[in-house]
Structure formats: structure tokens, C-alpha cells
Amino acid sequence: MNKIVKNAQEATLGVKDGMTLLFGGFGLCGIPEHSIAALSKLGIKNLTCVSNNAGVDGFGLGLLLANGQIKKMISSYVGENELFEKLYLDKKLEVEFNPQGTLAERLRAGGAGIAAFFTPTGVGTMVSEGKEIRNFEGRDYVLENGLRGDFAFVKAWKGDRFGNLVYRKTARNFNPVVATAGKITIAEVEEIVEPGQLDPDQVHTPGIYIQRIFKGEHFEKRIENRTIRKA
Amino acid sequence: MPLNRDQIAKRIAQEVESGFVVNLGIGIPTLVANYIPSSKTVLLQSENGLLGMGPFPTEEQLDPDLINAGKQTITTVPGASFFNSSDSFAMIRGGHVDLTVLGAMQVDQNGNIANWMIPGKMVKGMGGAMDLVAGAKRVIVAMQQLDKNGGKKLLKECQLPLTGKQCVNQIVTDYGVFSIDPQGFVLLEHAPDLTPEEVMAATEAPVRLSSTLKPVSV
Numbered sequence: 284m285n286k287i288v289k290n291a292q293e294a295t296l297g298v299k300d301g302m303t304l305l306f307g308g309f310g311l312c313g314i315p316e317h318s319i320a321a322l323s324k325l326g327i328k329n330l331t332c333v334s335n336n337a338g339v340d341g342f343g344l345g346l347l348l349a350n351g352q353i354k355k356m357i358s359s360y361v362g363e364n365e366l367f368e369k370l371y372l373d374k375k376l377e378v379e380f381n382p383q384g385t386l387a388e389r390l391r392a393g394g395a396g397i398a399a400f401f402t403p404t405g406v407g408t409m410v411s412e413g414k415e416i417r418n419f420e421g422r423d424y425v426l427e428n429g430l431r432g433d434f435a436f437v438k439a440w441k442g443d444r445f446g447n448l449v450y451r452k453t454a455r456n457f458n459p460v461v462a463t464a465g466k467i468t469i470a471e472v473e474e475i476v477e478p479g480q481l482d483p484d485q486v487h488t489p490g491i492y493i494q495r496i497f498k499g500e501h502f503e504k505r506i507e508n509r510t511i512r513k514a
Numbered sequence: 515m516p517l518n519r520d521q522i523a524k525r526i527a528q529e530v531e532s533g534f535v536v537n538l539g540i541g542i543p544t545l546v547a548n549y550i551p552s553s554k555t556v557l558l559q560s561e562n563g564l565l566g567m568g569p570f571p572t573e574e575q576l577d578p579d580l581i582n583a584g585k586q587t588i589t590t591v592p593g594a595s596f597f598n599s600s601d602s603f604a605m606i607r608g609g610h611v612d613l614t615v616l617g618a619m620q621v622d623q624n625g626n627i628a629n630w631m632i633p634g635k636m637v638k639g640m641g642g643a644m645d646l647v648a649g650a651k652r653v654i655v656a657m658q659q660l661d662k663n664g665g666k667k668l669l670k671e672c673q674l675p676l677t678g679k680q681c682v683n684q685i686v687t688d689y690g691v692f693s694i695d696p697q698g699f700v701l702l703e704h705a706p707d708l709t710p711e712e713v714m715a716a717t718e719a720p721v722r723l724s725s726t727l728k729p730v731s732v
Contacts, residue, residue: 309562309599310585312578335599362638363585371637378637383561384603384645391600404607404648407679409631410640440579452596454579456563459598487598504578510586512570 285444286496287475291321294469294495298434300327301354305390305432306334306344307461310363310507313454314343315436317471317499323347333357333390333432335383335457337364342505348376357430359383363507382410385427387460392429394463394492399428435465438499439488442472443479446493447486455487462492471499515707516688517730522656524549524732525703526615526686529654535559537606537646539616540584542656546615557593559611561602561642566594583642606642607649614650616643618657618685620672623698623719625682627655628674640677647678655682659689659716666718668692668699689713691730697722703730 288294295318298304304322308314319338323346330353337358338344347353348366355377361367370376381389382404392400401424405411415426437458440451448470450458462468470488475498517525523545530536530546532554538544547567550556558567560582567582568589575589582588605611618629627647630640647653661667668685685692690713691703699721704713706729714721 309583310581312562312581312585358639360639360641368637372634380639382640382644383599383642384607384649387599387603402607402648404645406648407626408644408676410644450596452577452579453560453563453581455596455598457599460600506576506578506581506587507585508581508587509576510570510588511573511576513572 286446286490286493287444288495288497290497291317291471291499294318294471294497295321295325297467298322298325298327301329302433303331303333305435305461305465306332307437307456307458308334308336308343309453309456310336311339311343311505313438313450313456313458314338315438315469315471316343316503318436318469319343319346323350323352328352329354331355331357333430335359335386337361337367339363339507340366355379357381357386359386380410385410387457389427389430390457390460390464393431394460397429399426401426430464432465433467435461435468437462437468437470439470439472441474441476441481442470442493442496443476443481443490444496445478446470446490446496447481448472448488448493449481449485450487459488462488467494468492469494470496472496473499473502515705516659517705517732518688520545521732522686522688525691525730526654526656529684530554530556530613532556534612535565535610537561537611537614537650539614539643541617543615543617544584546656559605560588561606561646563597563599563602564590564594565597565605566591568594603642603645606645609649609651611650613652613654614646615654615656616646618655618667619661620667620669620674621655621682621685622669622672623694625680625694626672627677627682628672629677631675633675643677647681653682655685657685657687659687666716668717668719670719689716692721700724701727703728705730
């Protein structure tokens with residue numbers, strides 16, 4: 284079993300117009316930056332992209348937005364991206380806002396074979412409009428559907444050729460749930476190690492969820508909001 | 515003089531009890547961390563996947579893989595843990611977080627809060643706010659009493675799209691401290707330089723005065 288591919292170009296083979304793509308990352312932390320850069324060069328369009336955020340102007344998913352490749356975004360917060368706001372207000376981009384926890388749970392459910400679930404989040408707001416509300420033990424809950432993608436893209440710290448992954452610090456974020464919810468999930472890692480080198484007790488994403496893995500060269504890991512305290 | 519941002523944060527810090535897990539939003543809420551005394555053991559939760567957030571890093575400690583929900587670089591405290599977004603919101607939605615402090619554009623007398631959208635103008639998204647107000651055991655709003663144009667923000671009924679219904683427990687503004695009960699707003703404390711009447715005049719909804727009404731002490 285060897286899921287290693289050469290690079291992002293090889294990893295993104297088969298991604299086509301109109302597909303639904305899932306992306307790990309929070310802000311610019313833990314985003315699959317090499318896969319996104321490769322997608323930006325593929326000339327594919329009409330994509331539905333699911334990601335907590337939409338990158339910034341010129342980096343991350345901001346690259347696909349600038350190319351006009353994205354038809355619809357499903358996100359929870361996009362305040363960092365001026366182009367996004369402009370495209371949305373000009374009605375050139377469809378947007379579905381999901382509460383962050385609902386988005387995470389929709390992906391978890393999608394990957395776990397759960398069709399839908401009831402959550403208290405968003406009841407009585409725009410988010411619950413047109414959706415089934417049910418009362419459990421005196422409290423209202425809204426029905427939210429699970430979410431899956433044609434391709435999913437994640438970034439991990441270390442991985443092996445079976446696809447086992449370990450993330451680092453808060454770069455974990457959405458990556459483990461996104462990994463479970465893709466028909467084909469692609470992992471880019473900083474380091475590929477031999478099977479057995481990852482302690483089975485410490486594996487965050489078991490390899491079963493991963494179809495392709497590659498080592499990214501020179502992660503930029505751009506910092507969005509560099510905040511320093513004096514020593 | 516109304517309270518300044520740091521005084522609002524300092525007052526909210528008085529609500530934080532030892533043993534609490536607290537999630538702080540962006541803006542004034544972030545400042546609350548600066549005023550929690552070291553005598554209290556408090557863990558800060560950051561919804562991007564960290565329980566046990568520490569202060570901002572020094573230049574040497576800076577790590578792009580370690581940020582908070584405001585995308586600021588941060589550090590961890592001893593005893594911290596990392597987890598994925600689904601686990602993070604299980605903590606939040608599941609009622610395991612003792613207190614959340616967040617900003618708002620409007621709050622009304624029924625405890626409804628609006629803080630994520632101005633139709634046709636501002637589209638940033640709700641982030642984790644809807645989950646936090648739905649799931650945290652206690653919700654405190656930190657905000658200015660009036661908006662930039664002098665408009666009132668404590669209303670009979672929110673005009674902007676809601677973030678959550680009947681979820682706000684307490685509001686701390688530059689004018690005073692309010693609680694919300696089934697009959698509406700109750701003024702608990704007023705800014706030392708403002709009279710209760712001045713605070714009430716800056717509130718659209720009716721305000722009852724607490725029997726223990728006193729000046730804010732920070």
C-alpha cells in the first residue's frame with residue numbers, strides 16, 4: 284500500500300469543473316497551500332468550496348477567488364478577504380454561511396455516514412430558516428445535513444505511505460474532519476516518515492481516510508496576524 | 515466619563531471564577547484575559563482548537579502553527595491541549611464552557627443578540643459566535659453603549675439578523691452593567707461619572723434599577 288504521489292500536480296489529477304472541494308485550515312493556519320496553488324493553475328471552474336475561511340487576497344483560497352474559479356463558498360467567517368466581500372456584494376459569488384461548529388459537525392457527520400443531525404446552534408436566526416425544527420426535552424433544535432466532497436484537501440505535519448497523519452498544534456483545526464469527508468482525500472505533509480515511525484497511539488487521522496499523500500516543498504505558513512509580546 | 519475599553523474588560527474579569535473555562539471573542543473581550551488575577555486558575559478556550567491559551571509569544575517563541583481564533587500568534591500554558599474543530603465545538607455546544615464573552619452590535623430586552631451581519635453592507639460571517647451563545651453556560655456581552663453615530667444598541671427588539679435568541683445573561687458597556695431577566699434589562703451598576711438616569715436615557719428599552727444598584731468599581 285503506497286499512497287505517495289510526487290507532488291501537488293499529480294495529487295490534484297481528476298479534479299473537474301463543478302466539483303465540491305473541501306479544505307482544512309483555520310485562517311491561513313494549516314491550509315493545504317500546495318494543493319490550492321496547484322488547483323489555481325488547473326483552469327477548472329464552477330467549484331463549490333467548503334472551508335472555514337476563504338484565505339486572504341493573494342494567498343490560500345484567495346487565489347481561486349481571484350481566478351473566478353469558485354461559484355459557491357460554504358464558510359463560517361470570511362472577514363479577512365476584501366475580494367470575497369466585493370464578489371459577494373456584486374452577486375458574483377454564492378455564499379452559504381454556516382456556524383463554525385455546524386460546519387465542523389456537518390463534515391464530521393458526512394464522513395461518518397450520518398445523513399443529518401439536530402443542533403441548537405442557529406435556532407431562531409437566518410441559519411434555521413426553511414429547515415426542520417424539532418423540540419427535544421423542552422429545547423428547539425434545527426436539522427442540519429451532513430456534508431461530503433468530491434475531493435478533500437488537508438495539511439498535516441507528518442505522514443506515512445499508508446496515509447496516517449499527525450498534525451501540529453492549532454494547525455490541526457478542521458483538517459481531521461475534512462479528511463473523513465472526501466470521496467478522495469489528499470494530504471500534503473511537511474515530512475513523510477516510514478510506517479511504524481508514527482506512534483499508533485498518537486496518530487490523529489488513520490490512513491484509511493487518505494487516498495493520496497505528498498511532501499510539500501517549502502511551506503510558506505504565512506502568518507495572518509503576527510502578535511508579539513516584548514521579552 | 516464613560517468607562518474605557520480596559521475598564522470594561524477589567525469589570526468583566528470580576529465575573530470570572532477560579533476553575534472556569536472561558537472563551538473570549540475578538541476586541542474588548544480579548545482584553546479580559548489581561549485582568550484575570552493569577553490567583554484564579556482559569557483555562558482560556560480558543561475555538562480553533564486549543565484549551566489553555568497563554569500570552570502572546572516573544573519573537574523567539576513565534577510559531578505560525580500556533581494561533582488563536584482571531585488568527586493572532588499565541589502561546590500555550592502548562593496543561594494545555596490541542597484538538598480538532600469538531601471536538602472544539604462539542605465542548606462549546608455541549609455546555610462544557612463556563613463563560614463566553616463576546617461583542618455585539620445590538621442586544622434586546624429578551625436576551626437576543628445580533629453581532630454578525632448588516633444586510634447589504636457587511637458580510638463577514640458568524641464564525642463560532644452562534645455556537646458559543648447557544649452552548650456556553652453563561653454569555654456576557656462587552657460593547658459600547660452607543661454606536662459610532664450615537665445610536666442606541668440596547669433595544670426593545672434587535673433590528674439586525676440575530677446571532678442567538680434569549681441567550682444573553684449580562685451586558686457590560688462603557689455606561690454600566692446590566693442583567694437580563696424575563697421582564698427585561700436591570701441596571702446593576704453604573705459608570706461612576708454617569709447617573710442611572712443618564713444610563714437609562716442611552717437605552718432604548720425600559721430599564722429597571724437593581725435594589726443593590728451601585729457605581730462600577732474597577
